[in-house]
Amino acid sequence: MGVGKLPDNPRPIILPRQKGLIITGAARVSPAWKGEAPATVGMGKRACALPLYVDHREGNPMDLSTFLKRLPKVSLHVHLAGTVQPSTLVALAGKNSVVLPAYRAPEDLYHYPDFPQFIQMLDRVMASIRDRADFHRITYETLQQAAEHGVRHREMFWNPTTHMACGVPYATAVDGIIDGIRDARTDFGIQCVLIAAINRAGTPELGFEMVQTVLAQPREEVVGIGMDYAEAGNPPEKFWKAYRLAGERGLRRTAHACEDGPARNVETCLDLLGCERIDHGYHVLEDEQMTKRCAEQGVVFSCCPRSTAAVYFGQDLTRHPIREMARQGLKIMIDCDDPPMFQTDPTSDYVAIAEPMGFGPEDVREFVLNGIDGSWLDDPTKRRWRREWSREIDALIAQLD
Numbered sequence: 001m002g003v004g005k006l007p008d009n010p011r012p013i014i015l016p017r018q019k020g021l022i023i024t025g026a027a028r029v030s031p032a033w034k035g036e037a038p039a040t041v042g043m044g045k046r047a048c049a050l051p052l053y054v055d056h057r058e059g060n061p062m063d064l065s066t067f068l069k070r071l072p073k074v075s076l077h078v079h080l081a082g083t084v085q086p087s088t089l090v091a092l093a094g095k096n097s098v099v100l101p102a103y104r105a106p107e108d109l110y111h112y113p114d115f116p117q118f119i120q121m122l123d124r125v126m127a128s129i130r131d132r133a134d135f136h137r138i139t140y141e142t143l144q145q146a147a148e149h150g151v152r153h154r155e156m157f158w159n160p161t162t163h164m165a166c167g168v169p170y171a172t173a174v175d176g177i178i179d180g181i182r183d184a185r186t187d188f189g190i191q192c193v194l195i196a197a198i199n200r201a202g203t204p205e206l207g208f209e210m211v212q213t214v215l216a217q218p219r220e221e222v223v224g225i226g227m228d229y230a231e232a233g234n235p236p237e238k239f240w241k242a243y244r245l246a247g248e249r250g251l252r253r254t255a256h257a258c259e260d261g262p263a264r265n266v267e268t269c270l271d272l273l274g275c276e277r278i279d280h281g282y283h284v285l286e287d288e289q290m291t292k293r294c295a296e297q298g299v300v301f302s303c304c305p306r307s308t309a310a311v312y313f314g315q316d317l318t319r320h321p322i323r324e325m326a327r328q329g330l331k332i333m334i335d336c337d338d339p340p341m342f343q344t345d346p347t348s349d350y351v352a353i354a355e356p357m358g359f360g361p362e363d364v365r366e367f368v369l370n371g372i373d374g375s376w377l378d379d380p381t382k383r384r385w386r387r388e389w390s391r392e393i394d395a396l397i398a399q400l401d
């Protein structure tokens with residue numbers, strides 16, 4: 001299978017989980033990245049060549065990870081429940097009497113042999129978050145980590161109905177999350193707004209009710225709706241009424257599409273649901289016309305290399321469709337989906353796309369700016385951030401010379 005060529009069978013290929021990134025020794029250096037002192041960053045024993053660099057002009061080492069970590073970032077594709085650190089999960093499960101599988105270290109809890117078992121663990125995480133203080137804690141913790149990795153603005157998913165099914169009222173969850181957002185902004189300077197996500201495995205009626213609930217209990221921080229969970233068997237048109245209501249009432253709209261579904265799902269999201277951006281979108285490449293249209297229209301795709309590599313595309317990141325998406329002129333931005341649950345973070349997903357996919361610093365710069373374009377910030381802020389961040393990123397790139 002060539003780069004960017006999608007599997008003939010759109011069903012997920014279940015693979016063992018990825019190992020964390022480790023330094024593994026010397027390897028080739030891409031001419032796109034200037035510098036010295038190459039090393040590789042790999043996944044377990046299967047190294048992907050990633051150079052490290054030393055900035056002799058400054059006299060300080062500037063390695064690839066440091067460069068990518070210092071990049072200012074917009075985050076458009078992270079799920080709150082997927083950000084719970086393993087140690088926090090153990091604490092919350094203990095507090096709220098949720099039984100967890102046996103483990104030696106808390107990190108073991110996030111090792112799953114297949115996708116269904118990942119979903120099972122996610123359900124346990126959801127069940128462990130019960131009161132307003134719990135939501136405050138997990139929100140504050142993920143925003144603290146995000147700020148440490150250069151994220152300055154996040155638009156974050158959470159699933160109101162999944163928590164409500166666990167007996168948590170909408171207001172308890174959303175107000176706890178907002179507590180965390182406000183404290184994180186005070187302490188770390190990061191800003192965050194919320195996307196109420198429809199669990200597409202549920203019924204259309206439940207999705208519609210979720211939008212009604214969001215509208216009946218408005219909060220300044222809740223700016224839009226999304227749609228997540230298993231796409232196969234749950235096409236976007238299933239929730240057209242929920243999206244129509246959201247649009248009529250001024251909520252912004254996005255949806256997971258073409259993660260595990262056909263290219264027509266992107267068309268449905270854009271034309272029927274009124275989505276302004278697409279989460280994932282990999283299988284859009286199956287439709288040449290749709291790909292061309294999205295490129296011409298400047299649709300932003302929020303791509304998550306590591307979580308989707310683990311589940312759909314295998315450990316060889318050179319086979320991930322993100323590379324072909326960029327080659328076809330699609331506007332992609334990079335994010336980390338469910339960071340601790342897939343052993344990643346906002347920087348590691350950039351590391352994952354850099355050398356393995358042949359992207360250079362100018363490409364990375366473009367992906368960051370695409371994140372600004374795809375966000376729901378107001379236009380003056382977008383224009384200002386594009387100017388300011390461009391200068392900032394150029395200065396970082398210069399340190400790689």
Ligand SMILES: [Zn+2]
Nearest residue numbers: 077228256337
């Ligand atoms: Zn996602």
